[in-house]
Amino acid sequence: MxxxxxxxxxxxxGHVWLLAPFFVFLSLFWITPLGRxxxxxxxxxxxxxxxxxxxxxxYRDLLADSRYWRAVLNTAVFAVSTITITIxxxxxxxxxxxxxNRRIQGPLxxxxxxxxxxxxxxxxxxxxxxxxxxxxxxxxxxxxxLGFETINWLSDPDxxxxxxxxxxxxxxxxxxxxxxxxxxxxxxxxxxDAARIDGAGVWSRFVNVTLPLIAPTLTxxxxxxxxxxxxxxxxxxxxxxxxxxxxxxxxxxxxxAYQKAFIxxxxxxxxxxxxxxxxxxxxxxxxxxxxxxxxxxxxxTR
Amino acid sequence: MNRKLASIGVGCLLAIATIIFLYPLFWxxxxxxxxxxxxxxxxxxxxxEWTGQYYEILLSNEFFPYLTSxxxxxxxxxxxxxxxxxxxxxxxxxxxSYRFRGRIGLLALGILVVLIPAQMVALPLFMWxxxxxxxxxxFGVILPGLVSGLGLLFFARVYSQLPSDLLDVAxxxxxxxxxxxxxxxxxxxxxxxxxxxxxxxLSWHAHIIPMLVLNSEETRTLPISLAxxxxxxxxxxxxxxxAGSALGMLPLIAVFAFAYPQLKSALQEFVxx
Numbered sequence: 001m002x003x004x005x006x007x008x009x010x011x012x013x014g015h016v017w018l019l020a021p022f023f024v025f026l027s028l029f030w031i032t033p034l035g036r037x038x039x040x041x042x043x044x045x046x047x048x049x050x051x052x053x054x055x056x057x058x059y060r061d062l063l064a065d066s067r068y069w070r071a072v073l074n075t076a077v078f079a080v081s082t083i084t085i086t087i088x089x090x091x092x093x094x095x096x097x098x099x100x101n102r103r104i105q106g107p108l109x110x111x112x113x114x115x116x117x118x119x120x121x122x123x124x125x126x127x128x129x130x131x132x133x134x135x136x137x138x139x140x141x142x143x144x145x146l147g148f149e150t151i152n153w154l155s156d157p158d159x160x161x162x163x164x165x166x167x168x169x170x171x172x173x174x175x176x177x178x179x180x181x182x183x184x185x186x187x188x189x190x191x192x193d194a195a196r197i198d199g200a201g202v203w204s205r206f207v208n209v210t211l212p213l214i215a216p217t218l219t220x221x222x223x224x225x226x227x228x229x230x231x232x233x234x235x236x237x238x239x240x241x242x243x244x245x246x247x248x249x250x251x252x253x254x255x256x257a258y259q260k261a262f263i264x265x266x267x268x269x270x271x272x273x274x275x276x277x278x279x280x281x282x283x284x285x286x287x288x289x290x291x292x293x294x295x296x297x298x299x300x301t302r
Numbered sequence: 303m304n305r306k307l308a309s310i311g312v313g314c315l316l317a318i319a320t321i322i323f324l325y326p327l328f329w330x331x332x333x334x335x336x337x338x339x340x341x342x343x344x345x346x347x348x349x350x351e352w353t354g355q356y357y358e359i360l361l362s363n364e365f366f367p368y369l370t371s372x373x374x375x376x377x378x379x380x381x382x383x384x385x386x387x388x389x390x391x392x393x394x395x396x397x398x399s400y401r402f403r404g405r406i407g408l409l410a411l412g413i414l415v416v417l418i419p420a421q422m423v424a425l426p427l428f429m430w431x432x433x434x435x436x437x438x439x440x441f442g443v444i445l446p447g448l449v450s451g452l453g454l455l456f457f458a459r460v461y462s463q464l465p466s467d468l469l470d471v472a473x474x475x476x477x478x479x480x481x482x483x484x485x486x487x488x489x490x491x492x493x494x495x496x497x498x499x500x501x502x503x504l505s506w507h508a509h510i511i512p513m514l515v516l517n518s519e520e521t522r523t524l525p526i527s528l529a530x531x532x533x534x535x536x537x538x539x540x541x542x543x544x545a546g547s548a549l550g551m552l553p554l555i556a557v558f559a560f561a562y563p564q565l566k567s568a569l570q571e572f573v574x575x
Binding site: 010011012014015018019023025028029030032033034036093097099100101104108111117119120122130170173174179182183186214216217223227231234237254257258267270271275277281282285 | 317323395417421423427429430483514526528570
């Protein structure tokens, strides 16, 4: 591969002009607020007048704040269950889609992806139907026929979070199935045929051949979903009107930051909550990025 | 023969799954013709009598200026979709197709932007937008949305796969870098459309920043207006909300239908590289 510049050269002016717009906007609307947020999180919660520098006080307070840990736990449970269910369903759908007739495959994918277009606010409205008190669809068609007591999805603390999870799963499964379908289609035929001739069973082919081949796409899906879950706000905001639901059972990290800053008036501690999400998120992402290297090593050497 | 039967069976199961996935949307569209009592009774599927009155109420601006909100949403999402794609493609073109000092640093910065999404700096961003005097102004929402870390990484990868011969030929002819970038655009068209579409949808869905920045009814985007109405009272006719949501889906579905074929070819190419 011939490139006209080597690693040691500085970019030419022509390149700088092309790079500039992106990085100017980046420093204006990402670096600046981020820096300001960091400073803010080190200052006291004074709404009017001079605020004083309090150092790491807000972060220390968070460590002792049981509502904060509730929000961390809720977000983690929400993210892990949403991702597990969505990816599993999407893998099943993607395999099934490959199996069915080409002519109906297109419309089916298109239809499955439409929920992903729904704004979270619209979604919450729709889910009135599904979760609604006694009469909701889930109660009427699944819970009652199975002989269970009806569940009040939006106010029973044991089930509030599942309402948010179901909503997220409904939204993203189609898109993820579409990504995975493209990845499945891109698998080289020879490798699949070779595995079949070697007598590998369906499950063994999936684990040893398919999984390593679609690992990059799978990793992308995981990263996308993790970020979306951690930044989740709209869905729970509309479902619970900015509160955490009964007993904070549906309190997520971004909602908590919003409450602290705009309902409690504590801009400093609100900023601290927001920024404390970053290490959690980074930890999850590093975990996901590490997995393919160790577990899926064999297949990646194609 | 067996395989064909199985394929038909799987197709039917998938069709049922698709109907389940789309059912809430059907319900929403039908709901826009129902009275409150009918909406809250999930046993009623078809409205008792079809009436367009809720659409009339919606468009008469009794609750909020619907068409203004819709137009705001379209303005915000369209400019963000086009703008973010252009900025990310320009920067990604340089980072993806040339090696230079500081390149890895820029890529790392891109990853950091992905790691810390705008929602997490919403509060300081809101204060900063205020300082800039863009409070209650659509530009206060549009400008921050022009930066996409994911876009930078995406286009850096797309351009790193582009054969370099073409760029070299253009350069020996003395074309400027900007001209060369313009020349590459048709080659990466599916990627441009795929990313532009994704960003369009994401900015349409954005909630926390528009909610903080856009204060008056005239500047609000559609999801914010709908959420405000939803939160205000459960006694207002829910059908109006349903009607507003249903109409508001139309631009999204239209853009999706336009982008879908390109989306497919872009992804197919992207994952097979």
